[in-house]
Amino acid sequence: MKGGRHSTRDARPDSDAGEVPQARRGTTPQMKGRYPDFDVFDTEDTWDEATTKVVRARINVSHALSFFDEREALAARVLCDLVTDQDAEPRIPVLELIDEKFHKGKLDGFHFEDLPEDRETWRRVLRGLDETAEQRHAMSFSALSREEAQRIVEDFAEGSLSGGAWSSLNVARAWSVCTRAILAAFYSHPWAWNEIGFGGPAYPRGYMRMGGLSTRDPFETTEDSSPDPVREVGS
């Protein structure tokens, strides 16, 4: 991709997932990560209390669902796993985090005119995934093989699903509503920070090493020559 202006969908900085190192120190989703000896919790003692509380709450999120019903949860779990490529433990509990957010009525402050509010959009999407799976001769979306479910999600991402619940939605926009919630949940979780090497919360401690232009301020000028005094003075 050198010199490329735009990536294609297949272009991936580390395209062979098999080459991703195994985490050694911190927990990461599926124990994959570029920073095997990093654990964001190593600096937890430098975080303020309020931040520690919200970050820790994600590790300890309740596994009992309140917003999604049983059937919805089965479909939603497959969708969350595929969008975040989670195929093994340890998993970031994406569905549980979204369920908690919706149960508490925490919405994002807008909905598109051609979609209902986000919670209802989710319910219709999950119904739509089951209906599409039935059209493809399965009992439900969650009963499909991973490959078959992946194909439906590809169609969802392309906005090309139709009929049934999908006919009441702008499907391409519904995809953005779902991925917005899924990605916000996944990358709010400290295990994801371990995977990508994100330094994490920083207060009261800030950062010390930020890099920077050079040693010269704009009003200082370059030197004319730079003879080594050891040589110049001689011995």
Place this chain on the structure above:
Amino acid sequence: MTRITLKGQGPRDNDSRFLLDVHRRDLPGEATMRRYEDNDEVDLVVVGAGAGGSVLAQRLARQGWRVVILEAGPFWHPDEDWVSDEAGAHELYWTENRIIAGDDPIELGKNNSGRGVGGSMVHYAGYTPRFHPSDFRTQSEDGVGADWPLSYFDLKSHYEQVERELPVAGQNWPWGDPHTYPYSPHPITESASLLWRGAMARGITMKVGPVGIVNGVFGNRPHCIYRGWCLQGCKVNAKASPYVTHLPDALAHNVEVRARSMAAEIVIDQDSGRATGVRYFDQDKREHLQRAAVVAIAGYSIETPRLLLNSVSARFPHGVGNNDDQVGRYVMVQGASQSAGRFPHEVRMYKGPPPEVSSEQFYETDESRGFARGFSIQTISPQPIGWAEHVAAEGHWGGALRSYMRDYNHWATIGTLNELLPNAENRVTVADERDHWGLPVAKYTHSLGENDKANIEFSKKVLCDILEAAGAEEVLTIARYAHLIGGARMGISPGNSVVDLHQRVWAVENLYVADGSVAPTQGSANPALTIMALSSRLAEHLAKKAA
């Protein structure tokens, strides 16, 4: 030009920086705050405790006015309420229901809408550029947009005063009306350095700042610690927002900030046509009326028009001040395309404040580009959730997305602010849906014009050029939008505006709009400083008028 040095004077007539506690972040004075009785008529009631409302209240309280601010959101206690965490900042945004529509709908919430004492400056990045003189005359100079009924020079002294109050740090500014800043530029990060070098290689000048972030000694406000969490609320008190710059002084001068108070209606006396006060709901949904001699709305470009439109009476059957169908029109955003470049070494863009270096070299019209007006260029540094949104906007998900995300530390990001032209059809209306107080919610319809599209396309190429010159191996560019403005614009006649040059609603002699919704154009500058400067000017006018 008055030169203000580090050793020079702090702001006049504002003690906020001394009233703050060095070790605790609570707004000082909350416990002892003046509280007016329900049936008191005050001199001024302000709707909204953000950039516009807070400055207006602080200024007039200094003149002895008795002021109440009604704020829909909470009274923050930052030590407990604010966190170094992206998802945890959710409470800072206006997350009540709103509808977005049009060919190019604008996402609201965390993107541009604040809630709570201090308003959206609590979570703005911190850029505080001035508008250019040309922004006030785009119709005369470029044949597009609208002329303001006032000029840059009417605002200049207020820009200078607000810059001292924030205080703004940055290099000597060569663009627009060239000026200096009261505080020196901040050091910059690896990410900004790369982008700076790339720009320089393409003949583009970038300057450090301007940001409302303390760099040095400023009363009890600590120096920035470069932790990078400006968008989640500054837990350090280094970044400026009304919460630290104007409300401490306002409370010390007997302003009452009544939080969790949702304005429902501007009440109009049907005989005299004057505003008598604001009807609002408290957090238990009990209804109250705050009476006042003067009413000012500072709810910003969505809530200000919504409140006017929802205030229906026999005199104003289509909403207060809307007999000419102008309320809610000409709401603008800025194009905010964002381009990320991949570098072979680790960049770790999350360190330091996201606003670092910027350029206004492309701000003015250049006919050779084929469109009117222009754009500015600014560094931005998304954190993981923001970066995931960037990658997802390119169409990635699943394994590809995880893979891009693992590469996070190798990317640096730069963005534009494109001036998008005012359009009467880009507007806020009220919908049939209602919020939990039973009030009709706002619907914001937005579509790009041809000039807007040409501007955005041109600017994306400039971003790519900068990244490639900086040595980026790969570039990912996405389209997005930032910053609301307009919706109750000022003008010279009621037929094409909502307020006059003193921000008074044409049809009501004691009703003012004190926020960004009065701006007829927006330039390519972040609006916070201009909103504060406008309120500072409005306060001066009201004080003179009362004297």
